[in-house]
Amino acid sequence: MSAARPAAPGPGGGGPAGPARGRGLELDVAPEPELGSSTQTSHRLLAYSDALLSIIATVMILPVAHTKIHPDQKLGESVQQLLLAKIAVYLMTFLIVTVAWAAHVRLFQVIELIDDVLALLNLACMMIITFLPYTFSLMASFPDVPFGIFLFSVCAVVIGLIQAVIVAYGFYHPHLLNQQIQVSENQNFYKRHILKIILRGPILCFLAAIFSFFFIPLSYVLLGLVIVFPHLTRFITWCKTKIVGQRDEEEHSNLETFTFYLSEPLSKERVEAFSDGVYAIVATLLILDICEDNVPDPREVKEKFHGSLLEALSEYGPNYLAYFGSFVTIGLLWFVHHSLFLYVTKATRLMGLLNILSLAFIGGLPLAYQLTSEFAEKSHNEIEAIQVSCVITFFASIFQFAIWTTALLHERETLHPFARYGGKEHAFMFAKLALYPCVSLGAFFLTCLLSEFSTAIFHLMQIVIPFAFLALRIFVRISLTIIKSVMPLSRRKVVLLEEEEACLSPGETLS
């Protein structure tokens, strides 16, 4: 049974790794070979952490989505005054949580086995992380008071410190470490390296906490720096190597190859787990909203509707439509993401970044639902509400498309042969990924032109899309045939189609 569990990152197995648990007081016992279950420990702990982190990142949207706007108030102004600032802060906090997640991924690439103490330390870390949305709520409600941003920064610092304790514990009990680090002579180098990755964010947050009492904008800049810092340093190193040449790499090659493992892409499994968490919780936030807002008050039903619940519920008609529309959007965007990652063999850092940006907009969908359900057909703001929804959907899907185009740049490393340029599923994948950006952009401009029918257009779009996905394969076939017949000797298409046939067998050998 335990052999069927997900494969461990360190495939060595029979090394000197002790059992993951029960070492605390049993140092007298001779070291035993690795338990089959000990690696799994880490697996489930990480899955649980991924779930919590993705939920927490997404929950940050709630103070934004629940911003009270009077239906009579013009949304155009309110968006500028209230929402934009809140959305900016939401994006910032979402991205900061993803930075914490990335550090967590790196940390448990170094520490592969865990014991009870590590599990409890990790839970303590998670407890502080789940507190972040509250500090964000304070930040959003009291933008001028330093206390919110101070509390947020302090939490980030505490998280960093707990993770540092985990590193220290791990290096004090070397049998918990990654196999390669265990046998390495440069353990101290790895320790410094992972501590640097973990602590650079908290140090910036510490500065932000100090400056929050003097000059709040600087604190925000520092928190923003937390997000771009990893990418900035990477970009600088990349530029350096481009300008100075390969010298840097030679220097590093003295150290073992594991150095490059640490700067390698995030593991595809954890990227998927984190993404799934975001999609699942967004779908649930919608139902929470509908449970909260759309259950009529028993007294009101008696007085207003003469006890007829059905009549009272029919008042909420547009809300149900908005709910199902939003749920369909989330479900299908998950479906596209799932189809894409089915053919992704390795997620590079840039792809990871684009994925997180896409998820940040996915997290914005409850806001889109709130807007369309509150304003549709009730107030003057329906066009704005629908346009905001279209923009959110557009960005969520265009970043998915960007993951795909980025993957195509290094298709040999990152993609399954079927999905590569000229592969069997290439055209179909393209169509799948292009559908939502095209439709949401189209809906946006249509509502500009035909502002009277904006609600009808929006709902039509939400109803048609699932069927479009079902019939997509037929569309792609037909359009490929048409293209083939219209320009029968266009070089590019012939290559594409030839490769399509040729790929049927090499696809198996390459995979």
Place this chain on the structure above:
Amino acid sequence: MSAARPAAPGPGGGGPAGPARGRGLELDVAPEPELGSSTQTSHRLLAYSDALLSIIATVMILPVAHTKIHPDQKLGESVQQLLLAKIAVYLMTFLIVTVAWAAHVRLFQVIELIDDVLALLNLACMMIITFLPYTFSLMASFPDVPFGIFLFSVCAVVIGLIQAVIVAYGFYHPHLLNQQIQVSENQNFYKRHILKIILRGPILCFLAAIFSFFFIPLSYVLLGLVIVFPHLTRFITWCKTKIVGQRDEEEHSNLETFTFYLSEPLSKERVEAFSDGVYAIVATLLILDICEDNVPDPREVKEKFHGSLLEALSEYGPNYLAYFGSFVTIGLLWFVHHSLFLYVTKATRLMGLLNILSLAFIGGLPLAYQLTSEFAEKSHNEIEAIQVSCVITFFASIFQFAIWTTALLHERETLHPFARYGGKEHAFMFAKLALYPCVSLGAFFLTCLLSEFSTAIFHLMQIVIPFAFLALRIFVRISLTIIKSVMPLSRRKVVLLEEEEACLSPGETLS
């Protein structure tokens, strides 16, 4: 890379299974060997479904937790009037969702590979399932109106129908099926068998929907029957085999061994995934509550507290304490669950049932949080609030303990050698699982005796427990040594300790 993915349930691999996707229009293409990625499709889809289902089951607690009770009102009466009925309905709906989940697990044990159509059908199924909490909200708010229970039943029927369509689609495209069913001559038997499992719930719900307009109590009885039906039929078959003998089994043995695969325990992975989802979402519901209720109103801060946010927040002191206490409880119960399942090699049906009962009480923890945060030190009801919390914690942990004792009954099949009776980790595991039931029961009776100090006792308990877990290993060692010295020749203990030594090597060979 793809080789490192979780192992597929059907390990055959090179069978006649076609590619999971792209069959719709490509029947002219000869069947290809199985894609490495196609099985993974199903894996991620199932993980996502598990996440959604567990979240939905847990969200059912919200209408209960958000029941408005005036602080001046005596909780004792309100509990009897309002909460008890709601809690009963919550337990029912939670268990019904878990029945749907179990059917979903069975369904995708039969259909192992998926394509785009199946993925979209499954998403449609999930969409209906996420709507269930809303129907439950209606049921809870309007217990006398048939519409809520009618809508709930209709949703359940639609879910059953979509799953039946999935079965039909799967058997129409046999390459998607489990290897064993594919090569079997009795495909129709399997089809009937899985349809029976999937549709028995919805048929009862259909009857419930009809009767909801005539006689609501009967509808509730029918819905209750949905929960006990699978266990009832199993119990009857078990009784029959006990009384009549092995005749039944002989009859069945004409069919292939796969028949028993279908009535085998749920896969341990999906039980873990579902449990993790419940624990993660319960932790998040707490922070949602605190975000909603404990962010002071900016205007109030200005008027009441002269603009001092810190002063306004200090009002919420007890709430923070309640939040951290509840989070620690959830985290540690997850930790116990995780420790237990680390040594479980196979989850029997009874263990699955006990796990679900434990999860149902875990889902009740947000209610405990609401009670302790709202009433502690504010009203006359603090003792009742704390006692309800203790009871919920007690049942959540005692069912975990029951999983363990049930596993011990068939320890050869279900447990890792270390955790078996006399194993190395046996005593420690016992202590871990017994800690929460003992402490919560102790706190319950202490509050009865020393009712004046009830809040102090409760908070002390919540603070002490994490340290108790950290020091548990030492306690167990010491107490074992004491027991050894007090009754040096007690037969049982000697056997235990001898086996502990002996188990060090057989443990490896058996695992």
